[in-house]
Amino acid sequence: xxxxxxxxxxxxxxxxxxxxxxxxxxxxxxxxxxxxxxxxxxxxxxxxxxxxxxxxxxxxxxxxxxxxxxxxxxxxxxxxxxxxxxxxxxxxxxxxxxxxxxxxxxxxxxxxxxxxxxxxxxxxxxxxxxxxxxxxxxxxxxxxxxxxxxxxxxxxxxxxxxxxxxxxxxxxxxxxxxxxxxxxxxxxxxxxxxxxxxxxxxxxxxxxxxxxxxxxxxxxxxxxxxxxxxxxxxxxxxxxxxxx
Numbered sequence: 001x002x003x004x005x006x007x008x009x010x011x012x013x014x015x016x017x018x019x020x021x022x023x024x025x026x027x028x029x030x031x032x033x034x035x036x037x038x039x040x041x042x043x044x045x046x047x048x049x050x051x052x053x054x055x056x057x058x059x060x061x062x063x064x065x066x067x068x069x070x071x072x073x074x075x076x077x078x079x080x081x082x083x084x085x086x087x088x089x090x091x092x093x094x095x096x097x098x099x100x101x102x103x104x105x106x107x108x109x110x111x112x113x114x115x116x117x118x119x120x121x122x123x124x125x126x127x128x129x130x131x132x133x134x135x136x137x138x139x140x141x142x143x144x145x146x147x148x149x150x151x152x153x154x155x156x157x158x159x160x161x162x163x164x165x166x167x168x169x170x171x172x173x174x175x176x177x178x179x180x181x182x183x184x185x186x187x188x189x190x191x192x193x194x195x196x197x198x199x200x201x202x203x204x205x206x207x208x209x210x211x212x213x214x215x216x217x218x219x220x221x222x223x224x225x226x227x228x229x230x231x232x233x234x235x236x237x238x239x240x241x242x243x244x
Contacts, residue, residue: 030082032205034074034163038170039201040224042066043194044231046178050187051235059178067171075164083156089148096141107141108133114144173197191228198224 045066049059100107112129116122132140142148177193178186202217 030078030159030162031166032201032208034078034166035170035201036198036220036224037074038067038070038167039173039194039197040227041070042171043174043190043224044227046174047187047190047228048231048235050178050190051232052238053235054183056179056183063171063175063178067168067175070171071164071167074167075160078163079156079160082154082159086154086156089153092146092148093138093142093153096145097138100137100141104133104137107137111141111144170197170201187232191225194224194228195221 042063046059046063049062053059108129111133112122112126115125115128120128129140132144139149174190174194174197177190181189198221199217202220203213205220206213206216
């Protein structure tokens, strides 16, 4: 008789039963953080300069420097962070491989114990551990003990590139918004463009992460708007007092 559970199993929508959830979240984090930093940091920089000076050359210089420097900084930061994570994952995988070679029986007992901790009876836990070990011992131990897999070891170079490209794309929004319009409307146009970009980024990040839209969108929009207001006020203060 066919098992009714396996025969009737249907994947729920929006649930990642296949593929790497942690890998997806790593890419999402690098992309969203990079784009958000690009939008907010360069917008704050150019708006602050525009508050102090109306010279387009000064705004362009500040914006271009912020874009290039920020993209490099984001890439380096992401590379260092993900390299540490990747090194740790690789070390854990090698340790598990060594333990499986040196003492497979102890590892089998350990896996059965972990299965039992998840609610299985002793005999069932032993049976499950045995079948998992026969199929792929390393994969079973990595998933059950460490919640990782060999396929999910993140690439520091990929994360760095994603972060740098996302930052650059995000930074282009305020830079173009403040340079292209006439001088008398460049500030409100920049504010509007940045807020729209942050709304789209917040919605996209929430959709990709499978979370509700409102809260993450409000976070990025409120944070970005406060940064713009603060730097614009500082720019006006410095410009009117004659400091710059």
